[in-house]
Amino acid sequence: MSDEVWRQILRLIEGADIGALLARLHILPPARRRDVAGRVAELLAGEDHPWAFARRHALAVLVAGAASLRSAAQVAAWLSRRELRFTARLESSAADLAAAVADRPADWRRDLIGRLAARLPGPGQSWPQGMPGWDLVARLVVELGDEPPANDAFVAGWAWRQVTPTRHLATAPPGPGRPADDLYPLPVDARDPLLAAMVPRLFHADGVLAALTWEHDPSAGSVIVHRLAALAHAGAVPRKVLLDGCAGRFLRGGGASETAPFVTLWRELHPTPEEIPVLDLVRVLATGSSPLVRLAVTELRRVEEAGGIDPGLYVEAVQALAFRPEKKYVTAALQWIGRRGRLHPDGSLEALASTFCQADAVLRARAVRLAAVLAPHAGEAGVVAVRAAAPELPADLRETLAGHYGPFDVDELPEEPPSAVFAALSPSSSPPSSSPSSSSSSWIPLPSLPSSPSLVPLSPLPPLPPPIESPSGLAAAFESTGRPRTPAAYERLLAAFVELTHRDRTAVANALAIWQTTAFVRDSGGEIYPDRWLDEHPQTLLARCALAVVNPEGSRRLTRALGAEQPGPQPHLLVQRRFREVVHLLERGDTVPLLLATPTHPTGHLDPDVLIDRLERFAGAEPLANDFLQAMLRLPPHPDPALAERAGRLTSDAGKQLAARLYGGAPRPTVTCGTDQLEPHAWMRPQLHARVTPPGDCPPDLAYLFDLEPAAGYGHTIFDLAWWPWTMPSHREVVAAYLLKYLPSRMDSSDGQVGTLAAAMHGGGPVGAATAGALAIGMGHERAEQRAAAADAVLTLIARGELPAADLGRLIGELVGLNAVVLGRVTGVLDQVAAFAPAEAWQVLTxxxxxxxxxxxxxxxxxLADLLALATRCARTPASPAWSPKLTHLAARKGGSRTVLEARALAAALMPL
Known part of the structure; x- marks a missing residue:
């Protein structure tokens, strides 16, 4: 190919004249096209055209390569090049890219479709602006009139395209006179050529759930679900396809969030009783999520009213509901038995018998009454089931049944052995001889502690990632790991920046060159806007570390423009200062051998002997100030005189401070916690408020972390809070005090803040009222997943023998009394705890x-009734409980309310007082 032809093509690329570029390329013979492909590739590698060229002309470069490369494999690889993907949105470029390969044979384009579809992102990500690469695959499929790719990623991409505010999809192949692309103002439009193929796949593909539940307007709900229902009512989508798809999805199971869009779709379809798949709905009753079971009960009731249900399915349904842990479904089973029990007495009695062990006194009494009503109709199977389960009942209810089923000789029943869990957790029980005892001097947090006889489950912390060994490994990890990163991932990258630039700064700068031109935050004329967020979040602070390596002068200008540090929670100020310290080090062109504070344990702890080894590598030079402060905070809390003597041989000031810390142990700030009105307004809800006072001998550079009052800027996310246990892993009570300034205002949040508390409990140091207060707040959280994290935190402390049970119980009572938390939520968490540790739950309950x-x-x-029922199950006879007179008065009240019945049951369990 002559240089003149290439110069013409290059001018078209630089001018972004896509139509003329394609016209010029398509008339070239194959050999000339291959020559163009080589020249285009050289544009991205040659020194005369740096990465900025790809950034300015990405679409034209993509089109030129797609039109010139010979094989579908080459084109697929070309379209996936990182520097081009990040700078040209494939969604808006799909028409031009499809036109670039329009002259290829159909089989060639089918090969390209398969290769591009295989490169689509996998499940687990959200694409509200459209999945990268999907539009081109879809356009090629439509042009060929083929069946869409079978992989789940393509289905997920179609679903995300439905929630994108506007979308384009060609309904006719490109060429002269091609009509303009249809603009679909609504999602799931009946004109969509992929609609018929995609709808059945929505119910089976992984990765579609996030798109189905995406809401631009929360009041509108899931846009896809509503449109599918509307199209079904209009006859554009077969109702049977949707109903069968929902039923099949119900049978797959899953949590409430996984089935929610399909439950919504089912309700909006309003199936007739004849369309309801009775067998499928009966099968989901035993294990389905609560919203799904509620739907199934409603629909089965409609079928029953319309014409009845097969007797075998009726029996299966009521037995499944009777075994459910939720009282509302046991109640539904009892109501159903009350309506139809006489028609199927034995199956109904078997279901009733399974409710005799219910903790709820009202449900037990109702089940006994129904069993008595059905006694004249009972067959042998029903009588056997009732008599086998009757010993579970209190004496008064057994007497009621005895008049209908004969007397029960309870004394002849074999006594059940104590529960293994109860025995293992009993305060008087001792570990089996084969179990090693845990050392009281061991500082390493669970799950590294020696095993104990306790059966309390622990959620292990994820292991630390391995260090990064090379500049290319640093660049790959830095570019490929998206937000949110964990503290462990940030620590790994920060340590790599320091160590690798100390070895070979030029190699690190070269490895990061692509990142500088394609992925850094914002720029205009080469200058980066000095937004305050660039100086606050670890993500952007890490990006500034990279900028300081590849462009020190630009980094220094940015640092000067950002100005002074902004206030914030003190633990996070230390995180920010440590990152900035590395930024300034790299801006100066200086290096240090390594970071001192990189943790050696998943809790954020640092082994003292490792810290001494690291200080020895400084050969008497002083380390970075904030890095050394963080390293000191990550030491175990107890003194270690042997290692202190070794540290005393270090000649630096840091070595002397380390020796003093190892001789004396961690500082012990004073933490207090109580309920107060933080603002003088009657409408303000009382809150738990902790205060921290640093010890008198605390060094000034550390004291600011032990004083909550100056803290500001509490609009932080869970990704910030996640650092706090890592910042002070040996000061759990102080971390809990900080969290108490944040948790009460986030009682309805889904950002996972209680998970930070659960992680902190794996650390070290004392726990007390602040920890108990944070646990109580977490136990009263509005969201079930957050309450589960609180239960995990409580169980972690129980397994370590460290639960502040008295403080926790006292503060639960105080917060419930002030209506700061809902008692039912707290009771649910205590119920989870009691399943593994009834003795400790009893201490909290008392x-x-x-x-x-x-x-x-x-x-x-x-x-209160649920709390009393739980107390009955956990009861240990205490010595003169302060609440015994109040319990006696409550149990003596007239009437049969559930609260009174549960009070009588607890009083009976505690006799003699």
Missing amino acids: EALTALLPQPGAKPRTG
Whole structure:
């Protein structure tokens, strides 16, 4: 190919004249095209055209390569090049890219479709602006009139395209006179050529859930679900396809969030009783999520009213509901038995028998009454089931049944052995001789502690990632790991920046050159806007480390423009200062051998002997100040005189400070916690408020971390809070005090802040009232997943023998009394704890009941019955409990309310007092 022809093509690329460029390329013979492909590739590698060229002309470069390269494999690889993908949006370029390969044979384009579809992102990511690369695959499929690719990623891309505010898809192949692309103002449009193929796949493909639940307007709900229902009502989508798809998805199971869009779709379709798949809905009753079971109960009731249900399926349904842990579904089973029990007495009695062990006294009594009503109709199977389960009942209810099923000789029943869990967790039990005892001097957090006889489950912390060994490895990890990163991932990258630039700064700068021109935050005329967020979040601070390596002068200008440090929570200020310290080091062109504070344990702890080894590598030079402060905070809390003597041989000031720390142990700040009105307004809700006072001998550079009052800027996310246990892993009580300034205002948040508390409990140092207060707040969180994290934190402390049970119970009673937390939510968490540690749950309950039992004549609070039922299951006879007189008065009240029945049951369990 002559130089003149190439100069013409290059001018078209630089001018972004895509139509003329394609016209010029398509008339070239194959050999000339291959020559163009080589020249285009050289544009991205040659020194005369740096990465900035790709950034300015990405679309034209993509089109030129796609039109010139010979094989579908080459074109697929070309379209996936990182420097081009990041700078040209494939969604808006699909028409031009499809035109670039329009002259290729159909089989060649089918090969390209398969290769591009295989490169689509996998499940687990959200693409509200469209999945990268999907539009081109879809356009090629439509042009060929082929069946869409079978992989789930293509289905997920179609679903995400439906929630994109506007979308384009060609309905006719490109060429002269091609009509303009249809603009679909609504999602899931009946004109969509992929609609018929995609709808059935929505119910089976992985990765579509996030798109199905995406809401531009929360009041509108899932746009895809609503449009599918509307199209079905209009006859544009077969109702049977949608109903069968929902039923099949129900049978796959999953949590409430996984089935929610399909439950919504089912409700909007309003199936007739004849369309309802009774067998499928009966099968989901036993294990389905709560919203799904609620739907199934409603629909089965409609079928029953319309014409009845097969007797075998009726029996299966009521038995499945009776075994559910939720009271509302047991109640539904009892209601159904009340309506149809006489028609199927034996199956109904078997279901009733399974409810005799219910903790709820009202449900037990109702089940006994129904069993008595069905006794005249009972066959042998029903009688056997009732008599086998009757010993689970209290004496008064057994007497009720005895009049209908004969007397029960309870004394002849074999006594059940104590629960293994109860025995293992009993305070008087001792570890088996084969179990090693845990050392009281061991500082390493669980799960590294020696095993104990406790059966309490622990959620292990993820292991630390391996260090990064090379500049190319640093560049790959830095570019490929997206937000949000964990503290462990940030620590790994920060350590690599310091160590690798100390070895060979030029190699690191070369490895990061692509990142500088394609992925850094914002620029205009080569200057980066000095937004404050560039100086606050670890993500952008890490990006500034990279900028300081590849462009030190630009980094220094940015640092000067950002100005002074902004206030914030003190633990996070230390995180920010440590990152900035590395930025300034790299801006100066200086290096240090390594970072001192890189953790050696998943809790954020640092082994003292490792820290001494690292200081020895400084050969008497002083380390980075904030890095050394962080390293000191990550040491285990107890003194270690042997290692202190070794540290004392270091000649630097840092070595002397380390020796003093190892001789004396961690500073012990004073933490107090109580309920107060933080603002003088009647409408303000009282909150738990912790205060921290540093010890008198605390060094000034450390004291600021032990004083909560100057803290500001609490609009932080969970990704910031996740650092706090890592910043102070030997000061759990202080971390809990900081969290108490944040948790009460986030009682309805889904950002995972209680998970930070659960992670902190794996650390070291004392726990007390602040920890108990943070646990109580977490236990009262509005979201179930957050309450589960609180239960995990409580169980971690129980397994380590460190639960502040008295403080926790007292503060639960106080917070419930002030309506700061809902009792029913707290009871649910204590129920989870009691399943593994009833003795410890009882310690918490005894303190909580002191405040929560009503005074004589006062109205019991909502949710007290459930708390009393739980206390009965955990009961240990205490010595003169303060709440015993209040319990006696409550149990002696007239009537049969559930609260009174549960009070009588607890009083009976504690006799003799």
